[in-house]
Each structure stands twice: as structure tokens, then as C-alpha cells.
Amino acid sequence: MSTVAAPGPSKMALAVAPWVFTVGFFLVWEAICRIFKVSSFVLPPPSAVAVAMWEYRGPLAFHSAHTLWMTLAGFGIAVVAGILLGVALGASRLVHAGSYPLLVAFNAIPKVAVVPILVIWFGVGWMPAVLTAFLISFFPIVVNVATGLATIEPEVEDVMRALGASKLDIIAKVGIPRSMPYFFGSLKVAITLAYVGSVIAEYNASNYGIGNLMARASADFNVPLLFAALVALGILGVIIYAAMAVLERRTTGWAQRSNFAA
Amino acid sequence: MVPFVSLTGVTHAYGGTGAPAVDGMTIAVGEGEFAAIVGPSGCGKSTVMKLATGLQFPQAGVVTVAGARVGAPVKISGMAFQNPTLLPWRTTLDNLLLPLEIVQPHRGRLRRHRDEYVARAEALLEQVGLKGMGNKFPWQLSGGMQQRASLCRALIHEPQLLMLDEPFGALDAFTREELWCVIRDLHAARKVTVILVTHDLREAVFLADRVFCMSARPGRIIAEREIGLPRPRDLEVTYTPEFSDIVHELRGHIAHARSAA
Numbered sequence: 001m002s003t004v005a006a007p008g009p010s011k012m013a014l015a016v017a018p019w020v021f022t023v024g025f026f027l028v029w030e031a032i033c034r035i036f037k038v039s040s041f042v043l044p045p046p047s048a049v050a051v052a053m054w055e056y057r058g059p060l061a062f063h064s065a066h067t068l069w070m071t072l073a074g075f076g077i078a079v080v081a082g083i084l085l086g087v088a089l090g091a092s093r094l095v096h097a098g099s100y101p102l103l104v105a106f107n108a109i110p111k112v113a114v115v116p117i118l119v120i121w122f123g124v125g126w127m128p129a130v131l132t133a134f135l136i137s138f139f140p141i142v143v144n145v146a147t148g149l150a151t152i153e154p155e156v157e158d159v160m161r162a163l164g165a166s167k168l169d170i171i172a173k174v175g176i177p178r179s180m181p182y183f184f185g186s187l188k189v190a191i192t193l194a195y196v197g198s199v200i201a202e203y204n205a206s207n208y209g210i211g212n213l214m215a216r217a218s219a220d221f222n223v224p225l226l227f228a229a230l231v232a233l234g235i236l237g238v239i240i241y242a243a244m245a246v247l248e249r250r251t252t253g254w255a256q257r258s259n260f261a262a
Numbered sequence: 263m264v265p266f267v268s269l270t271g272v273t274h275a276y277g278g279t280g281a282p283a284v285d286g287m288t289i290a291v292g293e294g295e296f297a298a299i300v301g302p303s304g305c306g307k308s309t310v311m312k313l314a315t316g317l318q319f320p321q322a323g324v325v326t327v328a329g330a331r332v333g334a335p336v337k338i339s340g341m342a343f344q345n346p347t348l349l350p351w352r353t354t355l356d357n358l359l360l361p362l363e364i365v366q367p368h369r370g371r372l373r374r375h376r377d378e379y380v381a382r383a384e385a386l387l388e389q390v391g392l393k394g395m396g397n398k399f400p401w402q403l404s405g406g407m408q409q410r411a412s413l414c415r416a417l418i419h420e421p422q423l424l425m426l427d428e429p430f431g432a433l434d435a436f437t438r439e440e441l442w443c444v445i446r447d448l449h450a451a452r453k454v455t456v457i458l459v460t461h462d463l464r465e466a467v468f469l470a471d472r473v474f475c476m477s478a479r480p481g482r483i484i485a486e487r488e489i490g491l492p493r494p495r496d497l498e499v500t501y502t503p504e505f506s507d508i509v510h511e512l513r514g515h516i517a518h519a520r521s522a523a
Binding site: 153155156158159160161162163164165169173174177178180252254255 | 312315316317334335336337339340341343345347349350351360361363364365399401415416419425
């Protein structure tokens with residue numbers, strides 16, 4: 001299609017655009033700080049943030065690694081629990097009807113409110129961070145896996161059942177493969193949520209992690225370090241999202257055959 | 263003649279209550295016969311398919327297939343629908359092998375005798391004009407090709423009963439006639455019993471040995487017509503006066519059923 005397409009952005013332009021937009025964002029930020037002489041205490045310019053990032057590169061790297069580890073651990077648990085619960089919900093209308101209101105209610109609870117409870121149960125440390133990451137990220141996985149299973153075409157089900165396939169056969173041969181695009185789509189959402197969860201828990205109840213680093217920087221009124229931590233969070237977030245997107249592309253290429261978003 | 267598939271006085275309502283989809287229905291199809299069921303839309307044609315394959319059980323009446331009363335999915339049937347329903351994550355070849363992963367004895371043998379089954383699938387693909395297309399994904403095939411693959415999937419486990427639910431409804435006229443010939447040849451080569459549900463009278467008359475006309479809902483058989491046209495039939499037969507007369511006669515039954523509804 002691209003060869004006959006009306007004048008649209010070229011491949012080159014599309015590849016360069018993210019970098020141009022990102023650099024442009026920081027340039028505008030820098031310009032605003034300089035033109036309006038914004039106090040570095042309110043909004044430090046990117047140049048000051050960059051200096052802070054370099055100055056604190058050791059702690060930033062250390063705490064980022066810790067946050068990443070918490071996030072991945074919670075996310076891993078969420079994937080396993082999400083698939084199991086999603087298959088149960090997708091395969092049984094009774095389980096779906098019974099548990100859905102509970103799940104929605106649970107999902108609606110701000111997880112920051114759960115952190116104190118986790119601290120009472122497990123104390124300050126890695127447990128609240130991992131569990132918050134898990135609790136905040138498993139819902140989209142459940143919903144998406146269940147949707148993939150619940151939307152099997154009735155005709156495919158008829159074909160399978162007429163051959164004598166059991167419910168388990170249908171789930172294994174049709175339901176699970178067909179829910180994979182939904183599942184991998186949900187991973188992109190879930191991993192960023194898990195990341196938010198671990199940072200929230202670290203902010204409130206940990207001695208390590210970017211969240212904890214920010215809590216201390218804010219107590220010290222070290223605004224450039226606070227912003228440096230935010231930028232580190234942003235970079236890490238993009239990396240883990242991209243990793244999930246690559247995984248999605250590799251595993252469910254059959255579902256991404258449209259030119260629509262190419 | 264002992265019928266291969268018989269429905270006797272069958273009444274069925276989905277969910278067991280409400281207006282029945284079919285009511286007091288009786289049909290008998292002999293072994294190796296090609297039967298067509300035609301009727302106005304919504305007359306319960308597809309319900310007949312579900313009853314005959316054991317996907318639904320009637321509230322009243324008896325369904326027998328191959329001499330046994332149907333109390334579970336019959337397992338000796340293959341099905342194809344208007345929608346090809348191929349699985350998009352499997353190649354065409356793997357889609358064909360799907361029934362073999364379910365039905366015994368193939369299920370237990372597939373892993374160790376894979377080459378033998380792949381050869382069988384490829385032979386079948388060649389028979390319907392899809393030679394060498396096995397490694398393509400369904401979405402890389404045209405609608406007509408997908409429907410051919412769907413027919414292959416319905417036949418790969420060598421079922422004794424082939425159920426076709428408006429399989430050509432979504433195709434253009436030329437492709438449809440091509441596939442009529444594919445079905446005609448498959449039926450001739452395999453001696454399989456076929457039940458075709460359709461609303462295309464020309465299709466029914468061209469392919470079938472026996473045509474059943476259904477009334478509007480609740481579905482009932484209002485006419486049964488043997489098609490005496492000699493086999494093998496060529497597409498040219500559809501332009502003869504005898505052919506037109508039969509189509510016209512059936513058209514009369516359907517028109518009557520529609521006006522009565």
C-alpha cells in the first residue's frame with residue numbers, strides 16, 4: 001500500500017519523529033525556564049536535571065535496578081495469576097458472573113491505600129513493592145485473557161464439539177491461542193501498571209528503589225534530583241514497554257496482519 | 263432401506279422452552295445419499311444440522327445416525343459453514359490436521375505418523391485445487407480458497423457424514439459454481455453421506471439426490487423431492503428445461519411457505 005499511498009510521512013520521517021519530538025520537548029522546557037527565569041526550585045531546566053543525573057548516576061542506577069527487579073517480580077506473579085484467573089473466567093460463565101463484580105471493585109481501590117496494610121502485614125521492605133506491583137497489574141491480564149476465551153466463534157465451537165472435543169480440548173486448541181493477542185496486548189498495559197505499583201510502594205515503605213530515592217530527595221528539597229529520578233523512571237518505563245511490544249510482535253504476528261497501523 | 267440419518271417426529275426449542283425451532287419434523291437420508299434442505303430464512307435449517315450431529319437433543323422425537331440413537335456428539339461427522347472458521351494462527355495444513363488432534367484413533371497416532379497424515383492432507387488439498395497452499399495462513403487465501411480449505415478440514419478424518427450449512431452463501435456466483443463441482447466430485451469419490459442446508463434452490467437441485475423443503479418457523483417438512491437428473495452432472499445441466507422445472511416446482515413450495523408465515 002505504501003507505494004501508492006497519497007503523500008504521507010515517509011518511513012525515514014516516521015523513524016526520526018520520536019527523537020525529534022523528544023528533543024523538541026526538552027528544548028521547549030529549557031527555553032521556558034530561561035525566558036521566564038523560572039526558579040530551579042520550582043522547575044529545574046533539563047540542563048540542571050542532566051547535571052543532577054550525572055552527579056547521582058550511581059544511586060540512580062542502583063535504585064532503578066531495584067525498582068526494575070520489584071516490578072518484574074510483581075509482574076511475573078500477575079502474569080501467572082492473571083492467566084489462571086482469566087482462563088477460569090473465560091471458560092465458565094458461572095465463575096465469570098460470580099467473580100466479576102468483586103474483581104471490578106478490587107480494581108477500583110487505589111492501590112496506594114493498600115500499601116499501609118501490606119506494611120502492617122509484611123513490614124517495610126521488598127514484599128509491599130512486589131505485592132503492590134502484582135495487585136495493580138493483574139486485572140487487565142485477567143480481563144483480556146477472559147475476553148479472548150469468551151469470544152470463541154460459536155461455529156468453531158460447533159466444529160470442535162461435533163468431533164467429540166472436550167471443553168479442555170477447545171480451551172487448549174482454540175481458546176488459549178486465540179486469546180494470545182489480547183494477552184500480549186494487556187502485558188503492555190500491565191507492565192507499566194506494575195511499575196507504577198512498585199514505585200508507589202517504594203515511596204511509602206522501602207529503603208531502596210527509585211520511589212524511595214524520590215521520597216528522600218523530596219524531604220531534602222533536592223528538586224533537581226527529584227526530576228532526575230522522574231526522567232530515569234520515564235526512560236525505564238519506555239524500555240520495559242518496548243520489550244513487551246517486541247514480545248507481542250514476535251509471538252502473535254498472525255494477529256497483526258493489517259496495514260492499518262503500519 | 264434403513265436410513266443412515268433419520269429424524270422422526272422431532273420437535274426442538276432452544277433452551278427447552280419458548281417457540282420451537284422445528285416441530286414434528288421427519289426426514290430420512292440413505293447412506294451415501296446427497297440430501298439438501300431448503301427453506302425460507304429462519305426456518306430452523308441449522309437446527310436440523312445441530313440435531314443430526316448431536317450438538318442439540320430434541321425435546322420430542324428420535325434422531326438416529328448410523329443405526330444408533332444420538333445421545334452425544336456423533337464424532338463421525340464433518341462440518342462446514344458459510345464462514346470458513348479456519349484458525350488464523352495455524353497454517354492451512356495445520357488447520358486441516360485439527361480434527362485429527364481430536365478424533366480417535368488419529369489423535370493417538372498423529373504424533374508418530376505425522377508424515378502419513380500430512381500426505382493425506384496434501385492429497386486432499388490437491389483434490390480441491392489448493393495444491394501447495396498448505397503452508398499459507400488462511401488470511402493469505404481468498405474467500406473461495408478458504409472455503410475449499412474448510413471443506414478439506416471437514417473431510418480429513420474421513421467422516422461418514424458431511425454437514426454443510428450454507429457453505430457457499432458468502433461467495434460470488436462464479437466461485438460458488440466452481441465449488442459446487444468440487445463438492446460434487448468429493449461426494450462421488452468418497453461415497454460420503456451429505457446433508458446440505460441452503461437457501462439456493464439451483465444449488466440444491468444441482469447437487470442433491472433428494473431435496474427437503476421446510477416451512478417457515480417452526481420448521482416442518484412440507485415437500486420432499488427426488489432429483490432424478492443423471493450423474494455425473496455437468497454445470498450445463500442447470501440450463502436445461504428439466505432442471506428449471508424442478509427449481510420452479512420447489513420455488514412454489516417455498517413461496518407457499520413464506521406466504522403462510
